[in-house]
Amino acid sequence: MTPREDLTPFRSFILKVANRCNIDCDYCYVFNSTDQAWRRLPARMSVDVARAAGQRIGEHAAAHGLGDVHVVLHGGEPLLAGPRHMSELLRAVREEIPVGVEVRFELQTNGTLLSKPWLDLFERHEVVVGVSLDGPPAANDRHRLTHASRSSIASAVRGIELLRSRPHLFAGLLAVVDLANNPVDVHDYLASFEPPVIDFGLPHGTHDDPPHRDDPSVPEYGVWMGRVFDAWLARPEDRHSVRMLEDIVALSSGVRGSVESLGLAPPTSTVIESDGTIEGVDTLRSVEEGASWLGLSVLKQSFNEVLQHPKLLHRQYGKTALAEQCQSCPLVEVCGGGYLPHRFSTACGYRNPSVYCADLEYLIRHVQGSLRQHSWDPQAAATPPP
DSSP states (O other): OOOOTTSOOOOEEEEEOBOOOSEEETTOTTTSSSOOGGGGSOSBOOHHHHHHHHHHHHHHHHHHTOSEEEEEEESSOGGGGOHHHHHHHHHHHHHHSOTTSEEEEEEEEOSTTOOHHHHHHHHHHTEEEEEEOOSSHHHHTTTEEETTSOBOHHHHHHHHHHHHTSGGGEEEEEEEOOTTSOHHHHHHHHHTTOOSEEEEEOOOOOSSSOOOOSOTTSOHHHHHHHHHHHHHHTOTTOOOEEHHHHHHHHHHTTOOOSSTTSSSSOOOEEEEOTTSEEESOGGGGGTSTTTTEEEEETTTOOHHHHHTOHHHHGGGSGGGGSOHHHHTOTTHHHHTTSOGGGGOBTTTBTOSOOTTHHHHHHHHHHHHHHHHHTTOOHHHHHSOOO
């Protein structure tokens, strides 16, 4: 299929190399949400599927003149694939992508299974590693327990410390916001591991199943992240970035952000399941059964065909795909209407403001206001010099 020239190509390809996990996070959109597709998917991706994915990625890169692609190894827990099989998967993907295209491999893990042999493998294949951790022991163990309801943090911290011994492999930390946790304590604890990046994710919620709030009249998640911003800004000696906050700064300056949960730029990521089926946004599993499924596979379709799937085309339309309330909002260029799953309701589909609308407004205004106090003006920063 000839690609439409007005469509933004994929650049990030998330491979679900394992579809099982050794811990049982209660908020997990893969195993503990409405969609239970994992039960009928292979426990791990085969080499043949990985090779087909590599071929499709290579085709897509060639069709769009991409100089580099980002391949993320995900799960479940991807380390359950095992070192030997993982090495075969990595080799199969890389061999099918043209030599002139740089492949940047990243793996997201809960950290509990990391070992020296794993790090040696990542060295050989040039894979950087991100670890999921929600904060200090009490904060992390509120949601991230083993299947036997035991703490997972000691094993996770051991894995992080092992990863820190090879800092060039350490991609960063990912935490899910929980209002029960102190935001400054969480930030400072994560920062103590000296990650290059700290990512914070908002809990999955929809208008039908909204996120927990202690006081619905207060933008509690925005206030929580605002306190993280203040802690981050107050410690210039820290070298890490906080991706959500840096994206707000960038988008306020007229610069494109790096995550698809903010801003109006078309998303550039897609997901390949362990059986080769393709999803546009895998976190839509938190919305309803089948919401993420496209009926496409790397074994049969190209990524150019995926781009033009009706379920994904609206992601290319920017502001016009949003609710009228969002289109008229002065912060829409930064907020982007919020993350797609967070806009859903059975009554109106995805043409709703985010369930975090008030939180995002608070946080964006807080960040912009704080930076103005430090003599930074987003409007001036966005204006090119004469």
